[in-house]
Amino acid sequence: MRTPICSFCARTGILCPKCEEKLRGGHLSKADVEVSVQITKLSEKLPELDKMTLIRAFDVDEDCVLVFKAGDLVTLRRDPETIKKIKLGLQRKVWLVEGETSDRKVIEDLFYPIKITTVNIVWLPDGSKLTKAIVLGRKTERFPIDIDQVKRVAKEVRRIDLLVEFER
Numbered sequence: 001m002r003t004p005i006c007s008f009c010a011r012t013g014i015l016c017p018k019c020e021e022k023l024r025g026g027h028l029s030k031a032d033v034e035v036s037v038q039i040t041k042l043s044e045k046l047p048e049l050d051k052m053t054l055i056r057a058f059d060v061d062e063d064c065v066l067v068f069k070a071g072d073l074v075t076l077r078r079d080p081e082t083i084k085k086i087k088l089g090l091q092r093k094v095w096l097v098e099g100e101t102s103d104r105k106v107i108e109d110l111f112y113p114i115k116i117t118t119v120n121i122v123w124l125p126d127g128s129k130l131t132k133a134i135v136l137g138r139k140t141e142r143f144p145i146d147i148d149q150v151k152r153v154a155k156e157v158r159r160i161d162l163l164v165e166f167e168r
């Protein structure tokens, strides 16, 4: 499994001078390092995960956001058992997204498996912008996704100011 830190560091949990330097220089975060070590350990028992590339990791409140290489999520979602084990292994709520992709794709991944019909930009009079996502269907009391947390994750991971509306 590839992670933002080198394989030696990911396996041992001890930072080599090169990764230490990246951490100090702000090219790596504490979350990148911690999650890389945890997920590398998990990948030793999860062959599907072992083929993936983790680009970055974020802590958002108590939750963990894993940013995978574009294309990895399609493969990973075919294997719900592995996803379940990642969540169990990290022992907190996990959000799965991909890096180097569009804002729309990230928003879709955060709402997955709920469908998003439209994503567009709304300009405010002061020149700032919001990204509006419209969720298919209507909001019910049992809507399974914490929308406020999706907004926080979108902001932290992509600097998106997200506005969420329902189709009906």
Ligand SMILES: [Zn+2]
Pocket: 005, 006, 007, 008, 009, 015, 016, 017, 018, 019, 020
């Ligand atoms: Zn290293």
